[in-house]
Amino acid sequence: MTSGSSAQVIQLHPGRSAEPHHDVDTEHDAPVVAFRKPAEEAAEGHDTLTRLLTFLRNRLTGDYTVDEFGFDRELTDTVVLPPLRLLYEKWFRVSTHGVENLPLDGGALLVGNHSGVLPIDSIMTAFAVHEEHPRHRHLRMLGADLVFKTPLLGTLARKSGQTLACNPDAERLLRAGELVGVWPEGFKGVGKPFSARYKLQRFGRGGFASAALRAQVPIIPVSVVGAEEIYPKIGDIKPLARLLGLPYFPVTPFFPLFGPLGAIPLPTKWHIEFGEPVRTDTFGPEASDDPMQVFNLNDQVREAIQQMLYRRLSQRRGVFKD
Structure with missing residues (x-):
């Protein structure tokens, strides 16, 4: 040369x-x-x-071994989590922020926004916690009863550490020092139309806030940007949803028009952010019986997540850009 x-x-x-x-x-x-x-x-x-x-x-x-909730740690680490790495790293190219806000040990309640027609955002959040946490902790997710009523899916959910979204189970896990994840928007959030993207729906009666107060653990606000666009929901076939026993039957630009191919999520760029902890030990466990205190805490966490979403949206370069 x-x-x-x-x-x-x-x-x-x-x-x-x-x-x-x-x-x-x-x-x-x-x-x-x-x-x-x-x-x-x-x-x-x-x-x-x-x-x-x-x-x-x-x-x-x-x-x-499995714990009292049916969680099989070895099965989760060996069989469930590894296939999710492809989605996490290659398809959605997830970037995480604020991992230092997750406690090294002890209980905490992670509260996140919910979206995307299918609850993939909760799965990716659980994977992010395990992948990015220095001690590779597991996120014990609280799921809707529909999950546990579905054959096979319910069994897999139990074995991978999920349990029914109810206060007694949440409190037992939190008192045992676990990281617990809850998505208070529920089906209202995950099934909202594309026009309402990144606008938090109602959080209900604040059950998660009272559980955190009773267990005296911090609440970690979590925002997920990118999941809203994986299945842009433009319609809902309500008669078919009722027939199938589903909360909604989504119509997107690609589903059901293109059949199974239309069910492939769009490869959007994701950002998962763990916000600063909201302390509950300053109130005392008796605050869980005060409806106004619970409402205020519920509202504080909701507002924190909404502001995190707005801030992250203002910083991103595009829906698909790294």
């Missing part, structure tokens, strides 16, 4: 194989691509195989 060439230089290093690493050719200012295979990649593959073999052995011998 002559000194004036601007061609790309390929450097092959002994013992390294084909993963490109970009650098700069200091002599010609041309990009240099060095192919290498990090040792940690091989180690990760070995660890994955080891975990899988251990999981299969434990299933065959019955050497595994």
